[in-house]
Amino acid sequence: GAVVSQHPSWVICKSGTSVKIECRSLDFQATTMFWYRQFPKQSLMLMATSNEGSKATYEQGVEKDKFLINHASLTLSTLTVTSAHPEDSSFYICSAGGLWAKNIQYFGAGTRLSVL
């Protein structure tokens, strides 16, 4: 399967600071990547679709000014949690895939964010 790398795997930050999470496709080009959020013992909730060279498409209820997504190249998408607060503490996961992968989504290892 394809390889998706996500960094960092774990980050602790103070309330009010911003945190950037990177998602890279290592062995393929990804025009589209997806960002998910997962709370403990809950399933993955899609936050937004990241599109190379254009604006991200956010799901209903997700604040685009809070969760900034940049997809500047075919192998890199970033999610920046701006002015983070304790309620933003969660597990953030990216994925990539598409028709070339028979619709299979391959996931990064995830980033656990803890906001103090």
Add this chain to the structure above:
Amino acid sequence: GQNIDQPTEMTATEGAIVQINCTYQTSGFNGLFWYQQHAGEAPTFLSYNVLDGLEEKGRFSSFLSRSKGYSYLLLKELQMKDSASYLCAVPMFSGGYNKLIFGAGTRLAVHP
């Protein structure tokens, strides 16, 4: 819209067989995925069913009935390492992209 239902928790004994069910309601159908997720880790792909029937892949098999909106994941010869959450997901084509919509997941605990 999409609606996906699966049991919240299941327990089973090492060496046994367990079946995890998933029912779905979708506007349009483009296949059904099963993913495995260990605690604190990202999901890993298990299976993708598009046509009716059973697909076997080693100890894991996945079944689909499109007319019934039903799928199950069958795990044989259970091992302790199979303790994980199993996520049922369906793609939803929206805005030009195939997004994955996940069920709540079934937490499977395998006991000795």
